[in-house]
Amino acid sequence: MPQQRPKVVIIGGGFGGIDAAKTLARAPVDVILVDKQNHHCFQPLLYQVATAALSPADVAWPIRHILRKQENATVLMAEVRGIDTEKRVVQADSVTLPYDYLVVATGAMHSYFGHGEWAEVAPGLKRIEDATRIRRRILIAFERAELAAGESERRRLLTFVIVGGGATGVEMAGAIAEVARQSLAIDFRHIDPKTARIVLVEAGPRVMPAFPQKLSDYVVRTLTKKGVEVMTATRVVRCDAHGVDLEHGRIDAATIIWAAGVMASPAASWLNAGRDRAGRVKVGPDLSVPGHPQVFVIGDTADVVDQPHIPGIAPAAKQMGRYVGRLIAARVAGRPAPPPFHYRHLGDLATVGRQAAVVKLGWLELTGFIGWVFWSVVHIYFLIGVRDRFIVAFTWFWDYVTFQRGARLITQVPPPDQP
Amino acid sequence: MPQQRPKVVIIGGGFGGIDAAKTLARAPVDVILVDKQNHHCFQPLLYQVATAALSPADVAWPIRHILRKQENATVLMAEVRGIDTEKRVVQADSVTLPYDYLVVATGAMHSYFGHGEWAEVAPGLKRIEDATRIRRRILIAFERAELAAGESERRRLLTFVIVGGGATGVEMAGAIAEVARQSLAIDFRHIDPKTARIVLVEAGPRVMPAFPQKLSDYVVRTLTKKGVEVMTATRVVRCDAHGVDLEHGRIDAATIIWAAGVMASPAASWLNAGRDRAGRVKVGPDLSVPGHPQVFVIGDTADVVDQPHIPGIAPAAKQMGRYVGRLIAARVAGRPAPPPFHYRHLGDLATVGRQAAVVKLGWLELTGFIGWVFWSVVHIYFLIGVRDRFIVAFTWFWDYVTFQRGARLITQVPPPDQP
Numbered sequence: 001m002p003q004q005r006p007k008v009v010i011i012g013g014g015f016g017g018i019d020a021a022k023t024l025a026r027a028p029v030d031v032i033l034v035d036k037q038n039h040h041c042f043q044p045l046l047y048q049v050a051t052a053a054l055s056p057a058d059v060a061w062p063i064r065h066i067l068r069k070q071e072n073a074t075v076l077m078a079e080v081r082g083i084d085t086e087k088r089v090v091q092a093d094s095v096t097l098p099y100d101y102l103v104v105a106t107g108a109m110h111s112y113f114g115h116g117e118w119a120e121v122a123p124g125l126k127r128i129e130d131a132t133r134i135r136r137r138i139l140i141a142f143e144r145a146e147l148a149a150g151e152s153e154r155r156r157l158l159t160f161v162i163v164g165g166g167a168t169g170v171e172m173a174g175a176i177a178e179v180a181r182q183s184l185a186i187d188f189r190h191i192d193p194k195t196a197r198i199v200l201v202e203a204g205p206r207v208m209p210a211f212p213q214k215l216s217d218y219v220v221r222t223l224t225k226k227g228v229e230v231m232t233a234t235r236v237v238r239c240d241a242h243g244v245d246l247e248h249g250r251i252d253a254a255t256i257i258w259a260a261g262v263m264a265s266p267a268a269s270w271l272n273a274g275r276d277r278a279g280r281v282k283v284g285p286d287l288s289v290p291g292h293p294q295v296f297v298i299g300d301t302a303d304v305v306d307q308p309h310i311p312g313i314a315p316a317a318k319q320m321g322r323y324v325g326r327l328i329a330a331r332v333a334g335r336p337a338p339p340p341f342h343y344r345h346l347g348d349l350a351t352v353g354r355q356a357a358v359v360k361l362g363w364l365e366l367t368g369f370i371g372w373v374f375w376s377v378v379h380i381y382f383l384i385g386v387r388d389r390f391i392v393a394f395t396w397f398w399d400y401v402t403f404q405r406g407a408r409l410i411t412q413v414p415p416p417d418q419p
Numbered sequence: 420m421p422q423q424r425p426k427v428v429i430i431g432g433g434f435g436g437i438d439a440a441k442t443l444a445r446a447p448v449d450v451i452l453v454d455k456q457n458h459h460c461f462q463p464l465l466y467q468v469a470t471a472a473l474s475p476a477d478v479a480w481p482i483r484h485i486l487r488k489q490e491n492a493t494v495l496m497a498e499v500r501g502i503d504t505e506k507r508v509v510q511a512d513s514v515t516l517p518y519d520y521l522v523v524a525t526g527a528m529h530s531y532f533g534h535g536e537w538a539e540v541a542p543g544l545k546r547i548e549d550a551t552r553i554r555r556r557i558l559i560a561f562e563r564a565e566l567a568a569g570e571s572e573r574r575r576l577l578t579f580v581i582v583g584g585g586a587t588g589v590e591m592a593g594a595i596a597e598v599a600r601q602s603l604a605i606d607f608r609h610i611d612p613k614t615a616r617i618v619l620v621e622a623g624p625r626v627m628p629a630f631p632q633k634l635s636d637y638v639v640r641t642l643t644k645k646g647v648e649v650m651t652a653t654r655v656v657r658c659d660a661h662g663v664d665l666e667h668g669r670i671d672a673a674t675i676i677w678a679a680g681v682m683a684s685p686a687a688s689w690l691n692a693g694r695d696r697a698g699r700v701k702v703g704p705d706l707s708v709p710g711h712p713q714v715f716v717i718g719d720t721a722d723v724v725d726q727p728h729i730p731g732i733a734p735a736a737k738q739m740g741r742y743v744g745r746l747i748a749a750r751v752a753g754r755p756a757p758p759p760f761h762y763r764h765l766g767d768l769a770t771v772g773r774q775a776a777v778v779k780l781g782w783l784e785l786t787g788f789i790g791w792v793f794w795s796v797v798h799i800y801f802l803i804g805v806r807d808r809f810i811v812a813f814t815w816f817w818d819y820v821t822f823q824r825g826a827r828l829i830t831q832v833p834p835p836d837q838p
Binding site for chain 2: 055410
């Protein structure tokens, strides 16, 4: 009887899962990657889908297409229902997947700090569907304002509140300001989109806390120039369908976007493992779950011992994915395990809009046009496939020259009384 | 008091409505175009969205963007609820629009020949949402086949039935065959997408009846070479969630696509006007409704007296839109009305897939590679905007070289037991 090759099941086709699978390309194992979506989503550019600059297909690719040439990899589209660490099987819809090694890379979702009911009125931005939903809301708000009977209702429809002053919140605020002041400027007859009010609310003392103070200040100056009101040290106490209650006052707004907090996926309860306050699974120095040396957790779902401050960004997930891939390959080959995982921070970058971005890579700090070009090149480089690199580069060039946004579609229009 | 300019209300932002509005650009009138969607959809390429070659934003544009520079035009996104021809007002959601001239250009929907219940299992292709729904079904069928336990279920999941052998049906069948045999060929491990069964069912004696017999024969030969089974003179008697009953036998199929019949929009009942069997409003030689010289019906919604065989294609709608625009401009200026509308048929063209199309323009008949290049150039030319012309041309070129399709996203995944 031929010997069975060890089975490596990877749950999740994000940055961590894909890199783990690729690292195992030449190992004598069978890789099974399972995800409830058929596509890998390039989350750093999702806000551009939400603000009608790019189409969903420009920032997402079928996972099985990414791995089509890796002969030891099988991709299954199914939703994981549970993990049995005793029997070593993953239950995914109707399929039972036995594993010798398991990599859990299921990422994070939004956290509303115990107010799950805000999710409906204040959507966050994690998946393609979130992005098209937010795009629909933003565009419908302008359409309804054009039809609105009273001035106060029109003001409410033209008010956009973004909760959370990290990279996603800043990018969304800058992009919505450009949609209103540039792309839509001459499209309406009854309203002036330039009068839209865009408010960025941050609970902490400053926006973009991952950056030095100087760069935070630059972001605030740039946003203000674009017409965004930045409110720091301001806590949101309630979101409802008509606006946001702050500690001191209320903003009536038809569109609220949540970029404030994340919560790990429910992997910890599947594994019945220890977790931190954000729901992340506590893992050892080799990213394995204590007591289960063949089960690894990576990316936004992992809380690595002694390295509590690994940020929830793509490079961190990719580094963990590659580490676990190398470690499993070593074990299968009977080679010594690599040294403990060590996160290497490459830097931070975020764009505030047209000709404005902040970049910090070690000692290198860039802002303005140069920062923006650098940001653009990096993001084009990390896109998957020559085709999308080309399409995205062309789209950005075109939009830069014309001040336009090409993906301004409202699909699945809700009834008039719904958001 | 300044004299009010005559108000021209246009219902529908399809080919007819847009061209009517544009033709009135220099007339001393106020044009109000109302549509329940925010976008104009280029229906001739919608099948490419349904088969993952193009993104929705490549074939649809915000109507208000198309008319943004036409100062006498206002665009409203609202759904028309009724027309009062006595008071001369259109009711659209919460807005009441008085008119001096009314142009109804509301197009057509699918007709299931009295079996509306088939719509759920056999979607048609008219709107962007239809296209993304069909794309989702096609891609999910392959994903579920990869997971399927039994061989008969796998066969059913890999069977695609297209009902209707006109241009849309032929284009869909050819495109699905290429998805299965080329784009997906090496992406799966448990199934071979090349074994997918694609059946085109036509009730009449031949496919593409608008074309000469010779071109119909070419289409059948080409489809057969691509692996499509073509069944002519075959009537569908029932569609359900598991397949299609034909007069003589049954095909088990997870995916059914309806391209068989259209029915005019409910304009006739709004107007309380005479209609033909397809629900189209009977209009006079100047496209006005008998008894209402200021109300016009154009495009797929119009049955023009003495010209019963105007096809439901974009050039016909555009010609009617321009005619009505000129007629209204003449009336407002007190000039004599133009002669009765006369439809001028420019030709027919349809693509069967890669390097294969049929073209008939007067005496000119093209097939094969030359026909396909001609078809591509014509469609690129009629797209709106330089940007999309460029993006679509690049995408086609890229897909041609690589045999790929870039927009293979499944969004809004239904539960496992639903289509």
